Amino acid sequence: MAAHPRSLGETLLRFYRLTHQRLLTATEELSPEQFIWSAGQSLHSVAWQLWHAARWDDVLASYFHRAQAQDPRTQVWERESLADRWSLASGSMGRRDTGTEMSDEAAEEIRFPDQKEVVGYARLAFAYAEAAIELIPDDLLLAVAKGDPDGDTRLDNVLIYLEHLSRHLGMIESIRGLQGVIGSSTR
Numbered sequence: 001m002a003a004h005p006r007s008l009g010e011t012l013l014r015f016y017r018l019t020h021q022r023l024l025t026a027t028e029e030l031s032p033e034q035f036i037w038s039a040g041q042s043l044h045s046v047a048w049q050l051w052h053a054a055r056w057d058d059v060l061a062s063y064f065h066r067a068q069a070q071d072p073r074t075q076v077w078e079r080e081s082l083a084d085r086w087s088l089a090s091g092s093m094g095r096r097d098t099g100t101e102m103s104d105e106a107a108e109e110i111r112f113p114d115q116k117e118v119v120g121y122a123r124l125a126f127a128y129a130e131a132a133i134e135l136i137p138d139d140l141l142l143a144v145a146k147g148d149p150d151g152d153t154r155l156d157n158v159l160i161y162l163e164h165l166s167r168h169l170g171m172i173e174s175i176r177g178l179q180g181v182i183g184s185s186t187r
Contacts, residue, residue, distance in 0.1 A: 008138045012158055016133060019165045020126040022185040023053060026172045027119055034179050035115045041104035046172050047112045048099065053168040054122040055098040057129035060161050064132035064154075067145075076124045086113050133158065 006014065027035065027050050038045045044052075058075040066073045077083070083090045083097065088110065094102030112118050141155040152160075173185055 008141055008155070009133060009136060012141075012155075012162070013130060013133050016126075016130055016162060016165075019162060019169060020057075020130070023050060023165065023169050023172065024119060024122060024126070026169065026176065026185045027115075027122075030115070030176070030179075030181065032115050034176075034181065035118075036112065037175070037179060038108060039175055039178050041108055043171070043175065043178075044104075044107050045112075046175050047115070047118050048107055048110065049168045049171050049175070050122050051112065051118055052099040053165050054125035055096075056100075056161060056164055058125040059096055059098060060157070061125070061128040061132040064135055065128075068132075068135045070135055072128075076121065076128055080121070080124070082121060086117075087111075129161075 027046055030046060034046065036045050036047050038048075055077065058077050062073060062075045065071065072079060077097070082088075083093075088097075090097060092106070093110070094100045094106075099107060136154055136158075141158070142153055144151055144153050145157065148157075150156075169185060176183075
């Protein structure tokens with residue numbers, strides 16, 4: 001019996017789930033000290049890399065939930081009041097409080113809560129992003145999002161975010177290597 005081909009949405013969801021799991025596994029295997037260790041101002045800690053990746057998935061997910069008129073339309077970050085709970089000043093963490101365009105010095109000064117909390121946030125944000133991808137019908141994936149300044153389709157945007165996750169997974173693998181932790185997330 002021949003298997004039926006996956007839809008575009010199913011394929012995207014498959015690779016998001018795989019990348020999310022690799023990010024979580026690569027971070028959970030570390031000791032708390034390794035998790036917060038920084039290799040310097042241009043190579044922020046694993047904690048920062050995971051938080052940043054999760055923040056952008058959270059932003060993406062809330063956009064698609066709002067666009068499809070599906071709840072919850074608010075980011076996990078906001079619903080859980082994490083900036084307040086983690087004693088981080090809203091508006092001080094770069095564009096959309098995601099770490100993007102944040103100075104290296106400011107990024108290095110962030111003090112995250114314990115590893116389990118940061119990983120817990122990432123799990124919630126990643127699940128929210130996966131649910132958002134499931135909401136988008138294949139025909140809408142190929143449509144240009146209303147008002148997109150670059151004329152990008154929803155698929156373009158979803159792939160941009162997937163590529164972003166992969167870049168930060170690579171950063172985490174590099175940091176692990178600098179710490180003497182052997183092994184790729186793909187093994």
